[in-house]
Amino acid sequence: MLDLLITHASLPDGRQNMSIAVQGGRINEVTEGLQAPAHETVDAGGLLVSPPFVDAHFHMDSTLSYGQPRVNESGTLLEGIALWGELKPTLTHDAIVQRALQYCDMAVARGLLAIRSHVDTSHPSLLPVEALLDVKQRVAPYLDLQLVAFPQDGVLRAPGGLDNLKRALDMGVDVVGGIPHFERTMAQGAESVKILCELAAERGKRVDMHCDESDDPHSRHVETLAYETQRLGLYGRVTGSHLTSMHSMDNYYVSKLIPLMAEADLGVVANPLINITLQGRHDTYPKRRGMTRVPELMAAGLTVAFGHDCVLDPWYSGGSADMLEAAHMGLHVGQMTSQAAMRQCFDAVTVNPAKLLGLEGYGIAPGCHADLVLLHARNPVDAIRLRATRLGVWRRGQRVASSPAPVAQLNLPGRPGSVDFASN
Numbered sequence: 001m002l003d004l005l006i007t008h009a010s011l012p013d014g015r016q017n018m019s020i021a022v023q024g025g026r027i028n029e030v031t032e033g034l035q036a037p038a039h040e041t042v043d044a045g046g047l048l049v050s051p052p053f054v055d056a057h058f059h060m061d062s063t064l065s066y067g068q069p070r071v072n073e074s075g076t077l078l079e080g081i082a083l084w085g086e087l088k089p090t091l092t093h094d095a096i097v098q099r100a101l102q103y104c105d106m107a108v109a110r111g112l113l114a115i116r117s118h119v120d121t122s123h124p125s126l127l128p129v130e131a132l133l134d135v136k137q138r139v140a141p142y143l144d145l146q147l148v149a150f151p152q153d154g155v156l157r158a159p160g161g162l163d164n165l166k167r168a169l170d171m172g173v174d175v176v177g178g179i180p181h182f183e184r185t186m187a188q189g190a191e192s193v194k195i196l197c198e199l200a201a202e203r204g205k206r207v208d209m210h211c212d213e214s215d216d217p218h219s220r221h222v223e224t225l226a227y228e229t230q231r232l233g234l235y236g237r238v239t240g241s242h243l244t245s246m247h248s249m250d251n252y253y254v255s256k257l258i259p260l261m262a263e264a265d266l267g268v269v270a271n272p273l274i275n276i277t278l279q280g281r282h283d284t285y286p287k288r289r290g291m292t293r294v295p296e297l298m299a300a301g302l303t304v305a306f307g308h309d310c311v312l313d314p315w316y317s318g319g320s321a322d323m324l325e326a327a328h329m330g331l332h333v334g335q336m337t338s339q340a341a342m343r344q345c346f347d348a349v350t351v352n353p354a355k356l357l358g359l360e361g362y363g364i365a366p367g368c369h370a371d372l373v374l375l376h377a378r379n380p381v382d383a384i385r386l387r388a389t390r391l392g393v394w395r396r397g398q399r400v401a402s403s404p405a406p407v408a409q410l411n412l413p414g415r416p417g418s419v420d421f422a423s424n
């Protein structure tokens with residue numbers, strides 16, 4: 001007897017009428033028209049079944065803190081960092097844990113089952129690190145939480161920054177972070193990239209840096225990141241997050257830069273919701289969009305993911321753990337409107353971030369973990385368009401969340417009695 005059988009599913013790759021058979025927490029068969037006894041049987045009725053959403057860039061130590069102690073008036077990155085600095089002395093272990101667990105509940109309801117979260121290592125107490133390591137363990141049965149040691153105040157700029165970051169790694173944080181554009185000078189920023197990549201090479205860790213989150217076209221730390229990646233042989237293990245300065249860079253320079261990034265097999269994370277709100281704040285009109293060059297980076301063969309980055313915190317007053325909202329914004333900001341580009345936007349919140357995180361057993365194929373999401377949409381493009389409801393979410397073959405289909409009842413003369421947005 002199977003644990004779970006889903007029938008009549010459409011898959012993200014376009015296959016239709018597929019059955020997915022699950023046993024012992026893994027997918028053991030994906031085939032057309034299979035019928036077999038199972039503890040739970042779900043008829044998807046032609047709707048999309050996807051592997052879970054993955055968020056490659058988040059801040060779980062600050063989430064759901066909006067308004068504490070005040071809101072960000074200028075809307076800039078720098079006021080957000082200052083505001084987080086005001087909030088930090090008031091943080092407690094329990095408050096961080098409770099907010100993070102609440103966020104993870106929302107994430108599961110949205111079919112978001114893997115998150116890479118940066119955690120601030122600036123203060124010697126490492127209070128946020130202890131709290132999120134606690135959360136990581138508590139959510140492990142239902143959500144993969146990968147942590148990045150993030151020196152928010154600058155690994156060189158803040159006193160003791162490097163020691164604190166190393167201690168966070170000693171405590172069990174998975175990935176080496178950085179913030180070169182926040183160091184005191186361009187030279188110090190480049191130095192920080194070198195030190196942090198060497199540290200990752202030494203310890204066998206992945207790297208994910210906030211890099212060039214700026215509208216300054218001369219912020220070129222990504223060039224150093226690509227160089228250090230190839231110098232140290234860290235191919236495929238290094239991600240540059242944000243890279244918003246690339247939006248404003250000279251086109252000739254970018255024509256040299258992107259091939260260097262591709263040579264280093266750099267991962268890229270754009271955060272469309274945050275980039276479109278934080279960047280361009282010093283512009284009058286025209287206002288720059290600030291998102292990095294997503295279609296061009298994809299065309300060059302780089303793995304590009306869309307992250308959510310922030311939900312209700314000093315940097316962002318919106319969000320609800322919905323990666324389709326990030327994909328929807330990325331599609332619009334990047335003008336990724338061809339059928340192929342829209343499907344790439346779905347990949348940017350599923351398979352691409354899964355690759356950047358190095359998730360094992362991700363996907364809909366025999367042998368993969370039975371982590372599945374049934375969406376109220378017929379294909380990935382519609383899922384983004386509708387920001388489709390997650391009708392069912394399964395982790396290792398066990399249902400962990402359900403939501404009712406959003407069908408509106410109508411009372412109109414001579415018209416049908418309801419609207420089902422997924423039926424078109």
Ligand SMILES: [Zn+2]
Nearest residue numbers: 059118210309
């Ligand atoms: Zn971030």
